[in-house]
Amino acid sequence: KNEVEQSPQNLTAQEGEFITINCSYSVGISALHWLQQHPGGGIVSLFMLSSGKKKHGRLIATINIQEKHSSLHITASHPRDSAVYICAVWVPGGGADGLTFGKGTHLIIQP
Amino acid sequence: DGGITQSPKYLFRKEGQNVTLSCEQNLNHDAMYWYRQDPGQGLRLIYYSQIVNDFQKGDIAEGYSVSREKKESFPLTVTSAQKNPTAFYLCASTPDRRAEAFFGQGTRLTVV
Numbered sequence: 001k002n003e004v005e006q007s008p009q010n011l012t013a014q015e016g017e018f019i020t021i022n023c024s025y026s027v028g029i030s031a032l033h034w035l036q037q038h039p040g041g042g043i044v045s046l047f048m049l050s051s052g053k054k055k056h057g058r059l060i061a062t063i064n065i066q067e068k069h070s071s072l073h074i075t076a077s078h079p080r081d082s083a084v085y086i087c088a089v090w091v092p093g094g095g096a097d098g099l100t101f102g103k104g105t106h107l108i109i110q111p
Numbered sequence: 112d113g114g115i116t117q118s119p120k121y122l123f124r125k126e127g128q129n130v131t132l133s134c135e136q137n138l139n140h141d142a143m144y145w146y147r148q149d150p151g152q153g154l155r156l157i158y159y160s161q162i163v164n165d166f167q168k169g170d171i172a173e174g175y176s177v178s179r180e181k182k183e184s185f186p187l188t189v190t191s192a193q194k195n196p197t198a199f200y201l202c203a204s205t206p207d208r209r210a211e212a213f214f215g216q217g218t219r220l221t222v223v
Binding site: 004033035040041042043044045048086088099100101102103104 | 151152153154155156199201203210211212213214215216217219
């Protein structure tokens with residue numbers, strides 16, 4: 001059974017700090033998603049990656065397939081980055097739809 | 112603009128009543144999904160559909176039912192058989208199972 005572990009579960013930081021959220025998984029995957037959930041509940045897909053690194057604005061996502069690990073970085077963090085960040089992995093043949101979700105990292109950026 | 116619309120945002124239901132949550136997408140996606148989110152837990156799959164007129168049970172389908180009569184619509188009915196229906200429900204769609212997923216804004220259901 002694939003397990004997806006995120007760390008930390010909760011993170012509070014000051015505006016401007018560099019943020020790192022980690023995701024580890026236990027079996028081989030085809031792709032990994034980073035999702036953002038705001039307090040209202042809606043979810044936005046930030047990245048989908050299967051190797052290397054992707055960058056979008058102040059957000060950077062990296063993945064190491066051999067080590068089964070991914071990180072989401074936020075540079076120059078801002079209070080509007082406060083949200084829950086969720087990691088999800090796609091496993092071929094894994095489960096009904098192949099997606100296994102982590103429990104999320106609750107990020108608060110204080111002004 | 113293309114996207115997924117869930118309605119209503121908040122829903123209250125009396126015990127013993129069925130209730131239907133709406134999910135509509137105009138992204139022309141074949142695959143649609145319903146997830147349930149509880150505090151401190153990851154999203155769990157209720158049902159999914161990869162094509163019109165076909166759907167499959169997910170990990171926690173008991174007490175739920177769905178239909179997929181149109182490509183754009185994938186409503187979820189929470190029946191009175193669902194023992195603990197109070198939760199946050201999210202609908203998602205993808206062009207296919209391995210593509211980036213798009214999520215709705217969710218419906219928070221409270222049974223009173």
